[in-house]
Amino acid sequence: MQIKSTMIPLVAAIAFAFAGSTFAADDMIVKIGHVGPISGPSAHLGKDNENGAKMAIEELNAKGTMIGGKKVKFELLTEDDGGDPKQGTAAAQKLVDAKVNGVVGHLNSSTSIPAAKIYHDAGIPQISPSSTATAFTSMGYKSTFRVVANDGQLGGTLGRYAVQTLNAKTIAVIDDRTAYGQGVADEFVKGAKSKNPVIKLALRQFTNDKATDFNAILTSIKAAKPDVVFFGGMDSVAGPMLRQMKALGIKAKFMGGDGICTTKLPELAGDGIIDDQVICAEAGGVVDAQKKANDDFRVAFKKRFGAEVIIYAPYVYDSVMTLADAMQQAKSSDPAVYLPFLQNIHHKGITGDIVFDKKGDIKDGTLTMYTFKSGKRELMGVVK
Structure with missing residues (x-):
């Protein structure tokens, strides 16, 4: 019925x-x-x-x-x-x-x-x-x-996307140490390695869900020159992180799960969002x-x-x-x-x-992939 x-x-x-x-x-x-x-x-x-x-x-x-x-x-x-x-x-x-x-x-x-x-x-x-x-x-x-969808689907899909579509060879990963942030970051790494077992994990860094200053972490990441920075956490942390990435001249793609994939992210990031730099997925579609x-x-x-x-x-x-x-x-x-x-x-x-x-x-479970352009969230497609 x-x-x-x-x-x-x-x-x-x-x-x-x-x-x-x-x-x-x-x-x-x-x-x-x-x-x-x-x-x-x-x-x-x-x-x-x-x-x-x-x-x-x-x-x-x-x-x-x-x-x-x-x-x-x-x-x-x-x-x-x-x-x-x-x-x-x-x-x-x-x-x-x-x-x-x-x-x-x-x-x-x-x-x-x-x-x-x-x-x-x-x-x-x-x-x-x-x-x-x-x-x-x-x-x-x-x-x-x-x-x-769960973290296995969410993080795994994003990890595979980083390798297959973005052709990432070096990645850096940050998570906020919450059950969600750590879990989705772990699955992202697994997904990336499933498509490229020798992909270089340049850095694995940690913050918390209330942090606002990431200069030490991002300075280390800048030196590693990653193609992709993945963040496991929420938009309230991702916004300031993006602003500081721009200030440091880090132009790597910024990826994350549904926690950052909100219509509020452009407001939280201000001018830190560069068109097409952010790629995220909502855990549904x-x-x-x-x-x-x-x-x-x-x-x-x-x-x-x-x-x-x-x-x-x-x-x-x-x-x-x-x-x-x-x-x-x-x-x-x-x-x-x-x-x-x-x-x-x-x-x-x-x-x-x-x-x-x-x-x-x-x-x-389905996932919806998004990027951001001109301060707006833009649909990329629905995947399973």
């Missing part, structure tokens, strides 16, 4: 929601938890995610969603993990204590991974819209899912079948929040809708009842068909 997204009438649905939805006293209340960094260096990404969740919740309520013959009122409970693992587990426990019916989050792998055990022990399904570390779905938890629905979402998102989608909001929207789809199929919002339906879901989302494998990874 395939349940399709109702994205086409989204703008009208949201208008109805703002006009005021009416709920009876005996309506079923379904609580969806959302966790992301609403504070800290990646707060702009966390807010983007939260808004994607709001879009889904408002649409579900506006159309009068029914579960098991009862009208449902969906409520969004948002927690801030600040991108910090300790804060992330505290946020997860708060949602468990609030008896949420499902969780969308966390944004970062470093927070999703420790939180996963808390949700698993409570029997609450968790879908991450953006965590790519392979460890996230390798812990054997039946309640853990993601709707994006919309093909023709879902393109119109995805485009409609972006129009509605901008109308609702007065801002463009930064990166993950459509995946958050799909995650909420996938939870709701499983509940409708199970005729229950009880996690123990609808979890088997979630494990076997086939949801027609705006980011693609959402089907999970036995580990909770998205099946046939």
